[in-house]
Every structure is written in C-alpha cells, then in structure tokens.
Amino acid sequence: MKISADFTVIPDVFAKAADPEYIAAGVPVVSFPFYVDDVNPEARYLHWTFTDPDSIPVCGFEWIHWTVANLPIDALMYDFNDSHALQIPPDFSRQMVAMVPEALQGRTSQASRFVGGTDPAATMRYNGPQPPDKDHDYYLHVYATKHPLPGLNGGFWMNELIHALRNANMAGDTPDQDAIFLTGKA
Secondary structure (H helix, E strand, C coil), rough: CCECCCCCCCHHHHHCCCCCCHEEECCCCCCCEEEECCCCCCCCEEEEEEHHHHHHHHCCCCEEEEEEEEEHHCCCECCCCCCCCECCCCCCHHHHHHHHCCCCCCCCCCHHCCCCCCCCCHHHCCCCCCCCCCCCEEEEEEEEEECCCCCCCCCCCCHHHHHHHHHHCCCCCCCCCEEEEECCCC
C-alpha cells in the first residue's frame, strides 16, 4: 500500500490559517485529501491515525488529530482521471457520517481531560494542525484489513484502534500499512 498527498506542507485551508467558516470550537475542521494506492486486493477496510509527534515537548503527549476505523474500501471514490486508485476527498471527516455511516471516527486530543473540549465537531472529527511553537511534522498512518475491526464504537480512543489492529493481526488478518509525514506551519 502507498499513501500520498498532492502536497508536503498542509495547505492553510486544512490547518491553522483556515478561513473562519472552516473553524469549529477554535480548531480547523476541514480534513485534507489524500490517496491510497496499491491496496492489497483482499483488503476491504481502511483505518488511520493522524497525529503530531512534535507536540510532545509542547503539551506532554502526541496530539491525536484524526482517527478513523472500519471504512469500507468500496465506499471510496476511485480517481479514474489520475493514477491514484482510491481518493479520500477534502472535508471527508465532516461528510463521512452521511456518506459512510458504518465507518467510525475516534476522539481527538481535544476530548482529553487535559484539554476539556466538548464540541463533537472538534472532539470526534478531524482537527487541523495548529502548531504553537514552530513547524511540526504530522504522521498519517493508514492500515487496510480484510475484515472490520470488532469492538470499536464511534468515539473510540486511538489506543483502542491500535489494540484492535494488533488483535486482527493475531487473528490472521495482517494489516497492510503505509504512512507519510506532512508539515504543518506555525
């Protein structure tokens, strides 16, 4: 599997400098587009995490910006005009509930007891990068499995997703995976 985007620096509309109409609860909420190529033909579901390891010195933990589980591959758009097989479109996080109701989004770090966010637009969907101190590198890690991951509900925590992926691997559904780093401007 290969993950890519049309940029290496996350465009403003998906990050800290987003226009006011793309901000909810003080955070950018329009998710960026990316591509998933060369998926194992046996895979039927995608799952991903989008995190900020550079946040550790700032807030004491890796910031969780977006997690998704059990997204059926056949629900995705195929980009036939380009060389990419699957496209995650812009603003997918906000549209996913209506487009693919069986897919799940997990909690972001906005839901952490250390942050105390309560607005589901920020705690249960994409949070765009807002690095407070310098440019940060963000890590998008995508997994593909043959079966949906059991035991997850909407609002799962990232550790629950990681445990479900580990359990799938132990059960013989070895996740295919790839990742990319993207930069968010301070």
